[in-house]
Amino acid sequence: MSEIKSKSGSKKRKRDESPESRFELSSSVSGKIGPLLVSYPAVQAPESTAFKCYSRKRSKNDEEEQNLLVVGETSSVEFVSNEDECRRVAESGCRYLLAVRNKRTGIISLLPTTKTPHILKHTVKALKSIPSSAAPSKVEFVAAKNTLGETFGTKKQKANIKAQERNKIDVGAMEGVMGYVMDSIDKGAENLMTAEEAKEVEDTNRLIPPFSATATSLDDVYPLHDLIPEPEWKALIISPFDAAETYQERVALLPFRQSYYLHDHLKALSDPTAKSRKKNTKILLYISAMLAFRKATEFKKIEKEKVYERLSGVPGIVIDSLLSRFTETSRGSSSYQATSSTKTSLLTHIFALCLKLDNYATDTKLLAHDLSMPPTEVNQLFQSLGCKMTKLGERERARLGLGSDASENKRAVLTAPVEFPKPKRRRNTRK
Numbered sequence: 001m002s003e004i005k006s007k008s009g010s011k012k013r014k015r016d017e018s019p020e021s022r023f024e025l026s027s028s029v030s031g032k033i034g035p036l037l038v039s040y041p042a043v044q045a046p047e048s049t050a051f052k053c054y055s056r057k058r059s060k061n062d063e064e065e066q067n068l069l070v071v072g073e074t075s076s077v078e079f080v081s082n083e084d085e086c087r088r089v090a091e092s093g094c095r096y097l098l099a100v101r102n103k104r105t106g107i108i109s110l111l112p113t114t115k116t117p118h119i120l121k122h123t124v125k126a127l128k129s130i131p132s133s134a135a136p137s138k139v140e141f142v143a144a145k146n147t148l149g150e151t152f153g154t155k156k157q158k159a160n161i162k163a164q165e166r167n168k169i170d171v172g173a174m175e176g177v178m179g180y181v182m183d184s185i186d187k188g189a190e191n192l193m194t195a196e197e198a199k200e201v202e203d204t205n206r207l208i209p210p211f212s213a214t215a216t217s218l219d220d221v222y223p224l225h226d227l228i229p230e231p232e233w234k235a236l237i238i239s240p241f242d243a244a245e246t247y248q249e250r251v252a253l254l255p256f257r258q259s260y261y262l263h264d265h266l267k268a269l270s271d272p273t274a275k276s277r278k279k280n281t282k283i284l285l286y287i288s289a290m291l292a293f294r295k296a297t298e299f300k301k302i303e304k305e306k307v308y309e310r311l312s313g314v315p316g317i318v319i320d321s322l323l324s325r326f327t328e329t330s331r332g333s334s335s336y337q338a339t340s341s342t343k344t345s346l347l348t349h350i351f352a353l354c355l356k357l358d359n360y361a362t363d364t365k366l367l368a369h370d371l372s373m374p375p376t377e378v379n380q381l382f383q384s385l386g387c388k389m390t391k392l393g394e395r396e397r398a399r400l401g402l403g404s405d406a407s408e409n410k411r412a413v414l415t416a417p418v419e420f421p422k423p424k425r426r427r428n429t430r431k
Contacts, residue, residue: 021101026109035098037117038070045072045079045120070118078123085119207344208385209352211418218360218416221386222352228286235315238281241269254285255292255314259370262288265357283353289314290350291370293322294343302327302336347371347381351412355385359400360414361392382412386420389413 033053051072072079095114102109136144146165149157210226225233244250250266251257262284269281289311296302296310304323311319326346327336354362364382368375379389389410396413397406 021106021108023099023108023110026100026111033068034111035100035115036068036070037096037098037115039117039119041085041119041121043077043122045077046074049074049079051079068118070120072120073125076125078125079120080123082119082121085121086116089119090116206384206420207341208348211386214417216416218414219356221414221416221418222355224283224356227349227353227356228283229321232286232315232318232321233282235317236282236285237315238278238285241281241285253313254288255311256288256295259288259291261354261366261370262291264366280357283357286318287350287353287357289318290322290346290353293319293326294346294350297327297336297338300337302338304336344381348385351378351382352385355387355412355414358411361396361400361411362387363406363409364389364412365409379412383421385412385414386418387412387414 036053038051049072051070054069054071055067068081069083070079070081095116097114098111100109100111101107146161149161153161209222211222212220215221228236240253241250244253247267247270250270251263254262254266256262265280265284269277269284271277292311292314293307296307307323308316308319323336326342326349327338328342329336351362351367354367362382364378365375368378371378383389390413391407391410392400392402392413394407397403
């Protein structure tokens, strides 16, 4: 047994030593295409499948791969280059460098040019004669989808399908009644307001003083005697301010004294040469009366006698007017009450008078401090009057007699004709 093993071992072939591998650059031969790369995205051809190359168009350089069409076939399937996919792969920069190894010499020859893979598509020969079916319509697609849902869907999906079918409108059933529907729509539209009428109603319901939308003069936008009725204007007496010898005596004549805004304007009006001194003093006195009235009616229950007591220096005709314009009375009751609408209306009347005192450019921060209100809320009320919050330029500051320190503060500036802010549209947050 040992001899047989030894003999068999002596007859064992030795492994041939392969030559050492070397690289070299292959020289291109004119008129030769060389090896090509192909890719099968779906069905792969058998190894015995023969492929041929065709040129799509005649060019100066027949070796350009973009002009080649790779075609092969078996007994049942045809393979051909997909032109769109090949172009997309070429544009993406996908290229390969090919090499061929000679087993006998060990030389690895590198082809001088890079190659782009050809993407092949296949066609089943038995199906070529069958025409392709048209894409289903939207109605057919929905019907097929519902059929699948009713057959294989969950309970929730089946319930949704039934709900959609219940809500579906039968257009055919509506054909006979469309005329009646359109007639009823036209009849109902007769009572709808026009755009001009809707704007008039909107302007009427604004919680601001009466205004002129067409006035080109700032003084005429909010007429003075619409803010201070003429009988009340005549009842305002300013002779005590002229007779007062000191600034403290003039402050004591104001119905409402806790206001820096009123103090600043009262100092300016102390100058006998001040422009429109008599008119502005009456406006200042009326604003002070309105601020005192606002303070006296801040409680839920308003007693007329207490209002008269708190506004003892104000003419009775003014107090009665303020009660009638800026309070409401319940049906069957003589008691007064201030609502959110009357409070807003009172403030906008005050601000309209402030604009007249400030030559239609009011510093809202000072008023917000006096009223203990947020500046943004005061600004919104001025904007409801048609004002724009803006910084004053050098010319406007010179007109108002303001220094350079007022250049950084925004003021409520009224323009004529007046333009009211447009209502903001709500964003649709539903997706």
